[in-house]
Amino acid sequence: MRLKTPDLGWNPYLAGAILGLLAIVSVLATTKLIGKTNFLGASTTFVRAAGFIEKAASPEHVDQNEYFTKEKVKIDWQFMLVIGIFIGAFISSVSDGSFQWESVPPTWRQRFGSGIGLRAVGAFLGGVIAMVGARLADGCPSGHGLSGLMQLSLSSFVALLLFFGAGVVVAHLLYGGKQL
Amino acid sequence: MNEQIIGLITGILFGFILQKGRVLRFDKQVGALLFKDMTILKFMFAAVVVGMVGIYLLKDFGLIELKHKPMNLGAVVIGGSLFGIGWAIMGFCPGTSIGAVAEGRWHAVWAILGMIAGAALFAELFPFFKRTVLTWKDWGKISLSDALGINHWVVIVLLILVYLAIFALFEKKKI
Numbered sequence: 001m002r003l004k005t006p007d008l009g010w011n012p013y014l015a016g017a018i019l020g021l022l023a024i025v026s027v028l029a030t031t032k033l034i035g036k037t038n039f040l041g042a043s044t045t046f047v048r049a050a051g052f053i054e055k056a057a058s059p060e061h062v063d064q065n066e067y068f069t070k071e072k073v074k075i076d077w078q079f080m081l082v083i084g085i086f087i088g089a090f091i092s093s094v095s096d097g098s099f100q101w102e103s104v105p106p107t108w109r110q111r112f113g114s115g116i117g118l119r120a121v122g123a124f125l126g127g128v129i130a131m132v133g134a135r136l137a138d139g140c141p142s143g144h145g146l147s148g149l150m151q152l153s154l155s156s157f158v159a160l161l162l163f164f165g166a167g168v169v170v171a172h173l174l175y176g177g178k179q180l
Numbered sequence: 181m182n183e184q185i186i187g188l189i190t191g192i193l194f195g196f197i198l199q200k201g202r203v204l205r206f207d208k209q210v211g212a213l214l215f216k217d218m219t220i221l222k223f224m225f226a227a228v229v230v231g232m233v234g235i236y237l238l239k240d241f242g243l244i245e246l247k248h249k250p251m252n253l254g255a256v257v258i259g260g261s262l263f264g265i266g267w268a269i270m271g272f273c274p275g276t277s278i279g280a281v282a283e284g285r286w287h288a289v290w291a292i293l294g295m296i297a298g299a300a301l302f303a304e305l306f307p308f309f310k311r312t313v314l315t316w317k318d319w320g321k322i323s324l325s326d327a328l329g330i331n332h333w334v335v336i337v338l339l340i341l342v343y344l345a346i347f348a349l350f351e352k353k354k355i
Binding site: 005007009010012013014015016017018019020021022023024026027028029030031032033034036037038039040042043045046047049050051053054065066067068070075076077078079080081082083084085086087088089090091092093096098099100101102103104105106107108116119120121122123124125126127128129130131132133134135136137138139140141142143144145146148149150151152153154155156157158159160161162163164165166167168169170171172174175 | 182183184185186187188189190191192193194195196197198199200201202203204205206207210211213214215219220222223224225226227228229230231232234235236238243244245246247248249250251252255256257258259260261262263264265266267268269270271272273274275276277278279280281282283284285286287288290291292293294295296297298299300301302303304305306307309310313319321322323324325326327332335336339347
């Protein structure tokens with residue numbers, strides 16, 4: 001088994017195992033250093049980002065909203081984690097030359113052409129649907145997929161099966177499955 | 181050290197590893213859903229194999245508390261399905277969309293804007309969900325081993341075998 005992929009990435013099993021170690025250290029570090037056990041996750045940050053944007057337009061509306069009050073619109077550990085993902089991915093991709101400007105992803109282009117407008121509409125609508133789902137299920141592939149499966153959470157096994165089950169059906173319908 | 185600095189450092193490492201694993205791309209995410217390229221599942225399950233052993237060791241030594249997400253049947257089934265549908269269309273999940281922009285795949289910005297809009301929509305719909313879906317059936321914050329009534333280490337060993345079998349299948353099929 002190779003340690004590097006043909007595109008100079010790390011072997012996915014190795015990269016995953018390293019991420020597993022980071023997840024363990026992170027859980028211990030948050031518990032010991034800030035007194036709160038935090039598991040890796042990302043989707044709640046989108047709620048807080050929406051809260052900050054809405055606050056600029058109407059602070060009262062955000063204050064009165066039950067869900068924003070429950071999740072608290074603030075720059076917390078996870079918000080900074082998500083900003084860190086951007087920085088880490090930037091450093092990694094620039095330093096190994098895999099950074100590449102791309103306006104439409106190849107698989108999408110083969111099926112729907114290189115129009116930026118259609119891709120923008122698809123990604124936006126997909127994003128709306130996915131985030132409503134993630135907040136209802138209380139997690140995304142980070143919160144359920146990584147952190148939940150590591151803790152053997154029952155809800156995460158069910159969520160992951162449905163993420164993939166529904167995703168497989170829609171991906172085959174959209175991108176034409178085998179003829180790609 | 182404050183929580184923001186710890187979050188930022190952890191995030192930088194997280195983003196670096198995600199990028200090195202080459203899991204940030206639309207084509208990797210959709211590739212897994214089309215059974216063409218299982219990189220993201222190899223990556224995710226390898227992290228889970230290592231992580232679950234370490235997390236349960238920390239828990240058994242009393243160093244950390246677990247934080248299960250609630251097994252609320254309607255919420256997990258409907259929410260999980262909606263997530264899957266949206267995921268296939270946009271080709272990113274919340275964490276990877278951010279990293280994708282950082283490696284030049286700037287079209288992930290549309291997905292990020294959609295997810296922020298989706299979060300705002302969910303905040304408006306929350307009272308409705310609270311009256312309906314969230315009241316249906318809630319088994320609470322439980323683990324698979326609680327549900328099965330067996331020791332967590334038995335479940336962990338069995339799951340490691342399952343994950344290894346999945347890896348063997350991927351390698352055999354060269355996907």
